[in-house]
Amino acid sequence: MGRTIRIFDTTLRDGEQSPGCSMNLNEKIEVAKQLEMLKVDIIEAGFAAASPGDAAAIAAIADIVRGSTICSLARCNEKDIDAAWNSIRRAENARIHTFLATSPVHMQYKLKMTPDEVVESVAHNVAYAKKYCDDIEFSAEDACRSDLDFLCRVFETAIKAGATTINIPDTVGYMIPEEYAARIRYLREHTPGIENIVLSCHMHNDLGMAVANSLAGVEAGIDQIECTINGIGERAGNASMEECVMALKTRADIFGIACSIDTTQIYRASRMIQTITGVSVAPTKPIVGANAFAHEAGIHQHGVMENKETYEIMTPESVGIPKNAIVLGKHSGRHAFEERLRELGYTLDQEKLNKTFEKFKALADKKKVIKDRDLEALVGAVPVSGEERYTLDRFVINSGNTITSTAVIRVKKGDETFERAAVSDGPINAAFRAINKIVDKDVELEDYSLRSMTDGEDAQAEAIAKISVDGGEIVTGRGVSTDVIEASIKAYINGINKYFID
């Protein structure tokens, strides 16, 4: 393979801009460690000027992650660039990513700047960022609705001021593949200095073409793909990393392009993002959806039994979906348990391993066979150290279609226990109201969902409770149990705990 493509992951920045996908500090660190395991070239860890919490998370990631470059986004102004640099300065490799819109509609109505003022701002702010660090990316926001000759002028200015990567984003997901490729070819031919620059694409999925456009860009000379795990991101999302990477790998005969990604970490990364954000992918989602490697039709099943290549263009193992060799149940020991977790891609520290094993044994008493999805649910449901402020001790619910529901909830906080009762028109709302009385906060339930993690009568339920406390940011709480009410109460308490940790 001749060329190599860089993978720039923006799950923690553009991905986090997806409604309901906010992550707290611990969650961002977990995601960043997983991105390091995936061996992504650049991690866009956030937008430092957006909030002190974002800046702190970027700084923590810059301290911990080694190998990948750590990047912060910044608008074209000195305050944003100062904040970006402060957050990434301790990274092994640091990048400032500054951007300014170049399309007529953005310049006139949003920025209220003339084209000349935009060029001046790019010259000034890229040079200002360059004083801090060598690795500077400049993005022309809404580049795909911008005049091509004006873009050449803006990019030439950014390159002269010190930009080392030039990003040509399709901010609103407007392109079709051949059109984007033609744009890239034009820019390469008409921008002085561009031959020594890393060219990047950042495609949005409004018309469902983010991945196709990224790959068309690569064929036209793009050197870096910006993407997110599961394709999360603003509006319809960004190009999905797993789809871009597996297309390059599976069709190496067409692209002949290598990338650094350890594809066996893809499945775990996808599950982690689903668990943390509470946003599940569709069963038909390529690469990581529940049906991506499932064969339902008889003719397909027959073909796969004879030779998997009849209907599989890649193997589940290549993206880290493990083969299920060991059956785990109540008689399984710690070795088999730990080994299976390792096969699923989880290496837990001793404290989390012990807690997860305890929960595994408790679950094995209720279920005959513990499946991989059960294990993933257990790992995701065990809080990381310091996260448990309140824990559920016991609950009693009285509900029916002719009575008002009542809930009595008892929780522990350290050595103390608190118990309150509440009524409502449904059992889950009554339970949530009782918890509100205990924590004595104005907790608002913003979104709630319940689904079965596995099949069968003894399936585990996963509840997601998105809450805000005292009008603050929305946090995602998650609870798992074979009892749907217990799962819901745990999710609500998990959300409240996260609020207090942040």
Ligand SMILES: CC(=O)SCCNC(=O)CCNC(=O)[C@H](O)C(C)(C)COP(=O)(O)OP(=O)(O)OC[C@H]1O[C@@H](n2cnc3c(N)ncnc32)[C@H](O)[C@@H]1OP(=O)(O)O
């Ligand atoms: C395409 C993208 O994904 S861009 C990244 C989008 N991400 C986000 O916006 C998430 C984080 N954002 C935030 O937290 C806030 O918007 C902040 C902190 C950045 C700014 O907040 P505020 O100061 O309250 O401004 P607000 O968001 O209302 O408006 C944006 C301002 O930035 C200006 N602006 C927008 N883009 C740029 C840019 N690239 N360079 C310089 N200024 C810009 C706008 O013109 C507007 O300026 P004005 O206040 O003088 O009218």
Ligand SMILES: CC(C)C(=O)C(=O)O
């Ligand atoms: C900040 C830029 C790169 C962006 O997210 C976009 O244009 O979509």
Ligand SMILES: [Mg+2]
């Ligand atoms: Mg974007």
